[in-house]
Amino acid sequence: MSADVAIDDWLKGLGYGSSEARSTARVTLEAAGLTRQGKQRLSNEKLARARAVLSEQLYLHCQSAECVQAAAHSGKLSVLCEPKPSCQSCGGSDNQRAAHDFVAAFGRRRLCIVGGSPSVWEELERLFGAQLELRLVDGTQRRTVDHAKADLEWADLVLLWGASELHHKVSMQYTNAGPAQKKKVLHVTRRGIAQLLAAGLEYLRRHSA
Numbered sequence: 001m002s003a004d005v006a007i008d009d010w011l012k013g014l015g016y017g018s019s020e021a022r023s024t025a026r027v028t029l030e031a032a033g034l035t036r037q038g039k040q041r042l043s044n045e046k047l048a049r050a051r052a053v054l055s056e057q058l059y060l061h062c063q064s065a066e067c068v069q070a071a072a073h074s075g076k077l078s079v080l081c082e083p084k085p086s087c088q089s090c091g092g093s094d095n096q097r098a099a100h101d102f103v104a105a106f107g108r109r110r111l112c113i114v115g116g117s118p119s120v121w122e123e124l125e126r127l128f129g130a131q132l133e134l135r136l137v138d139g140t141q142r143r144t145v146d147h148a149k150a151d152l153e154w155a156d157l158v159l160l161w162g163a164s165e166l167h168h169k170v171s172m173q174y175t176n177a178g179p180a181q182k183k184k185v186l187h188v189t190r191r192g193i194a195q196l197l198a199a200g201l202e203y204l205r206r207h208s209a
């Protein structure tokens, strides 16, 4: 006897929380021959294929404007997710979305962020993973001119995060750089990771245009 799952519950767990979303998913599964009308259960052996069919054809997203847009550009049928963390675009987090957009524009290059706190650094490392090279500088510790110069040479972009824990003596080492390196330095006064990265993204767009 092979085990199976209730299709409705399984779909809810994937983020098809509304009955509308579930019926779209059902129709998709039926069209792929994985189930048929009126059937309540799906055998475990079919789950991987069912999941693949859904992710090939449907784009689950939340209601934020950016995620609606991401779904529209995906070439798939867009379906509103429930709950929000099942959004394929942002995972329910503004930070995630901001990191995603930033990486898409920045690529696998070197980003130096001066300022922030240990918990914020942890979150930044988690968000970016290996998608770009990240150097995090404590804005409360003395940074020698040589260290700052090395950061400026290394990085493709330096974000001076003025809204966070950033001492003037530290930021000065970066703002006093020569004109060639100054172009890489962006002073950001907004709070929050999503806002920091949004400012970085605006800067990238301005400079690539």
Ligand SMILES: [Zn+2]
Pocket: 061, 062, 063, 064, 067, 087, 088, 089, 090, 091, 092
């Ligand atoms: Zn979203």
